[in-house]
Amino acid sequence: MFGFLNNNKIRFVLFQVLAVLIVAYVAYYAISNLNYNIERLGIRSGFDFLEVRAGFDITEHLIAYTVDSSNLGAFYVGLVNTIVVSVIGIIFASILGFIIGIARLSSNYLISKLAETYVEIFRNIPILLQIFFWYNLMLISLPSPRNSFDFFDKVFFNLRGIYLPKPIFESEFSWVVIAFFLGASLSFFSKRFFSKKHDKTGTKQRTWHYHLLSLLGLPLGVYLLLGAPLHFDYPSLQGFNFEGGLSFSPEFLALVLALSIYTATYISEAIRAGIESVDNGQKEAGLAMGLTQTQTLKFVLLPQALRVAIPPIINQYLNLTKNSSLAAAIGYADLVGVFSGTVLNQVGQAIEIILMTMAVYLTLSLLISLGLNFVNHKMRIKGLNE
Amino acid sequence: MNKILRFSTASLLAISGFNIQADTLSDIQTRGNLNCGVTTGLAGFSAINKQRKWVGLDVDLCRAVAAATLGNSEKVKYIPLTAKERFTALQSGEIDILSRVTTWTLTRDASLGLNFAGVNYYDGQGFMVKKSLGVKDANDLNGATFCINKGTTTELNLADYAKEKGFKYKTSITDTIAQTKSNFETGRCDALTTDQSRLYALRTTLKDPSSAIVLSNVISKEPLGPVVRQGDDKWFNIVRWTLNAMITAEELGVTSKTVDKPSQNSEINRLLGNTDLLGERLGLDKKWSYNIIKQVGNYSESFERNIGVNTPINITRGLNALWKDGGILYSPPFR
Numbered sequence: 001m002f003g004f005l006n007n008n009k010i011r012f013v014l015f016q017v018l019a020v021l022i023v024a025y026v027a028y029y030a031i032s033n034l035n036y037n038i039e040r041l042g043i044r045s046g047f048d049f050l051e052v053r054a055g056f057d058i059t060e061h062l063i064a065y066t067v068d069s070s071n072l073g074a075f076y077v078g079l080v081n082t083i084v085v086s087v088i089g090i091i092f093a094s095i096l097g098f099i100i101g102i103a104r105l106s107s108n109y110l111i112s113k114l115a116e117t118y119v120e121i122f123r124n125i126p127i128l129l130q131i132f133f134w135y136n137l138m139l140i141s142l143p144s145p146r147n148s149f150d151f152f153d154k155v156f157f158n159l160r161g162i163y164l165p166k167p168i169f170e171s172e173f174s175w176v177v178i179a180f181f182l183g184a185s186l187s188f189f190s191k192r193f194f195s196k197k198h199d200k201t202g203t204k205q206r207t208w209h210y211h212l213l214s215l216l217g218l219p220l221g222v223y224l225l226l227g228a229p230l231h232f233d234y235p236s237l238q239g240f241n242f243e244g245g246l247s248f249s250p251e252f253l254a255l256v257l258a259l260s261i262y263t264a265t266y267i268s269e270a271i272r273a274g275i276e277s278v279d280n281g282q283k284e285a286g287l288a289m290g291l292t293q294t295q296t297l298k299f300v301l302l303p304q305a306l307r308v309a310i311p312p313i314i315n316q317y318l319n320l321t322k323n324s325s326l327a328a329a330i331g332y333a334d335l336v337g338v339f340s341g342t343v344l345n346q347v348g349q350a351i352e353i354i355l356m357t358m359a360v361y362l363t364l365s366l367l368i369s370l371g372l373n374f375v376n377h378k379m380r381i382k383g384l385n386e
Numbered sequence: 387m388n389k390i391l392r393f394s395t396a397s398l399l400a401i402s403g404f405n406i407q408a409d410t411l412s413d414i415q416t417r418g419n420l421n422c423g424v425t426t427g428l429a430g431f432s433a434i435n436k437q438r439k440w441v442g443l444d445v446d447l448c449r450a451v452a453a454a455t456l457g458n459s460e461k462v463k464y465i466p467l468t469a470k471e472r473f474t475a476l477q478s479g480e481i482d483i484l485s486r487v488t489t490w491t492l493t494r495d496a497s498l499g500l501n502f503a504g505v506n507y508y509d510g511q512g513f514m515v516k517k518s519l520g521v522k523d524a525n526d527l528n529g530a531t532f533c534i535n536k537g538t539t540t541e542l543n544l545a546d547y548a549k550e551k552g553f554k555y556k557t558s559i560t561d562t563i564a565q566t567k568s569n570f571e572t573g574r575c576d577a578l579t580t581d582q583s584r585l586y587a588l589r590t591t592l593k594d595p596s597s598a599i600v601l602s603n604v605i606s607k608e609p610l611g612p613v614v615r616q617g618d619d620k621w622f623n624i625v626r627w628t629l630n631a632m633i634t635a636e637e638l639g640v641t642s643k644t645v646d647k648p649s650q651n652s653e654i655n656r657l658l659g660n661t662d663l664l665g666e667r668l669g670l671d672k673k674w675s676y677n678i679i680k681q682v683g684n685y686s687e688s689f690e691r692n693i694g695v696n697t698p699i700n701i702t703r704g705l706n707a708l709w710k711d712g713g714i715l716y717s718p719p720f721r
Contacts, residue, residue, distance in 0.1 A: 041477065042616045067546075136572075139569065139572040239529040240531060243529070328536075331560040337559070342470075347493075350473075
């Protein structure tokens with residue numbers, strides 16, 4: 001009766017179908033059990049709460065937000081803060097990681113040992129502890145607002161944060177922006193023109209002054225012609241705090257510092273691995289062909305090193321973004337802190353809120369992975385696997 | 387194959403039969419202990435003392451519930467929770483009772499699937515500032531930075547207060563009370579705002595308590611009380627009447643020391659289960675209230691032991707005195 005089970009093809013399909021059915025049933029069971037219990041306990045469900053007035057304030061908001069904004073508004077504030085801290089963290093981590101990675105390969109004993117010590121220390125301490133460390137260190141060591149570190153009366157640094165002059169753009173400033181993009185495209189086309197000329201004739205020309213002129217000179221000229229349509233709003237001490245200007249809280253600074261320092265250790269290792277993966281013969285071959293040291297690095301070594309280094313580096317970007325959720329611990333107003341912290345406590349709908357938060361991190365991670373795939377595609381060895 | 391099918395169907399059926407039980411009393415009686423959600427450390431309400439035991443006004447309530455249901459006030463497992471974890475812990479069944487300076491509000495009562503079983507401390511939100519700041523009144527706090535514990539009604543009250551007064555303000559919001567306090571000490575903020583009782587408690591734990599003052603302004607009503615899951619009325623009644631037993635005991639002058647003395651007062655005899663057997667109506671034995679008073683004490687004893695004027699926290703009874711002493715503490719009759 002069960003003879004058909006001996007058929008390989010049928011068995012193959014049967015077990016797959018069975019597996020899918022079991023997964024579907026478990027999912028169905030979990031969800032219906034959840035619904036049953038929510039109903040029984042009288043917990044409110046659904047996404048209506050997003051429209052409700054939030055009723056609490058968020059000090060660090062880059063998009064419009066007041067006490068009267070909705071919970072969805074609070075969600076966006078948290079989301080933007082998460083993205084900002086991740087992007088800035090990624091920039092600093094990349095710069096620092098690149099420097100440390102090169103330093104570790106330095107022939108200078110002191111430099112390479114220092115870089116190695118740095119990597120070994122910061123890679124091996126949990127990131128949460130580092131965040132607490134930098135945060136509390138900052139709070140203990142920085143002065144109060146009335147005794148701030150003061151740079152030319154324009155920039156102030158105290159334990160409430162760093163206060164910078166805030167640029168105020170007048171409407172004419174848009175012409176400067178247009179001039180900049182014009183200059184950038186000019187620079188791009190001149191580069192193509194000169195490299196084509198170089199390919200044809202073999203003559204090499206210095207071109208940096210053209211680029212400088214079009215990239216900086218053009219916008220600067222327009223800026224001056226329009227009568228400098230840009231001024232600054234300077235911070236000043238008013239009562240308890242500094243008002244005006246552009247400010248970053250110590251929570252933000254500590255978080256960026258901790259995330260970049262921690263992630264930079266992994267990035268530096270990726271850079272080192274990449275460079276070491278290129279055979280020494282490549283360098284020698286480059287030099288033997290008459291390329292200079294810089295040209296060898298630029299045209300021979302780096303393209304091969306980056307192909308190895310970039311995937312793990314982007315993985316670290318992904319990790320940094322996910323680690324930024326630890327911000328909640330020191331009270332930076334990121335998505336986890338604002339949305340699955342304060343909002344969750346006010347409305348109590350843990351399932352909806354945590355699901356939304358998870359969906360955000362999943363989306364961010366997938367976007368970064370998408371970027372990784374794109375870069376991988378770009379960097380692949382041409383002619384292979386095609 | 388048939389065997390496998392039968393087996394898997396059976397096991398799936400077995401899983402389907404599993405649902406969260408709604409009989410908390412029999413659950414804890416089988417388990418042999420009460421799971422009680424408390425703060426991560428708040429002197430006077432729930433904190434670990436030098437003998438490594440949990441003590442405090444909120445802890446006493448859990449001990450009283452354990453005495454009433456298990457006959458032993460020591461059979462409590464304390465689960466420290468941050469403000470934002472507390473409701474989820476109760477909803478999910480990780481704890482049986484939340485006794486953690488939690489404010490009773492309509493939204494929480496109506497939408498969290500929880501019930502507030504009473505009020506064991508009437509509080510209000512206040513401010514603590516450094517003396518050196520020279521601030522004497524909350525009206526002087528325009529433009530200040532406030533330290534706040536995350537996930538509390540404090541954030542909402544402050545926002546309302548600032549809006550009403552037209553204040554600009556900044557916040558430093560942290561997860562744990564310890565970090566909030568340390569931010570206040572280092573000067574991350576100008577004022578720490580939370581329920582006044584906690585301000586007094588926190589002040590005693592500052593490195594230099596005399597460097598800070600608690601302002602007299604109160605900007606909100608904060609009735610704090612024990613919380614239980616919705617849908618188990620029997621358990622709800624037990625918790626509510628445990629608190630009432632402590633209040634009534636104070637009213638009748640019954641203390642842990644005098645509880646063994648025979649009395650002619652019929653109210654006392656009803657309370658202690660010598661007549662009427664009120665305990666059985668709650669599903670408990672007749673000694674439930676005797677155990678509470680003998681092992682934990684009446685409300686006054688608990689208050690004075692943990693937060694009263696002879697403790698470092700030094701809070702007067704105020705609103706929390708009995709109704710006949712000028713406060714608003716009032717228990718329905720034991721009858």
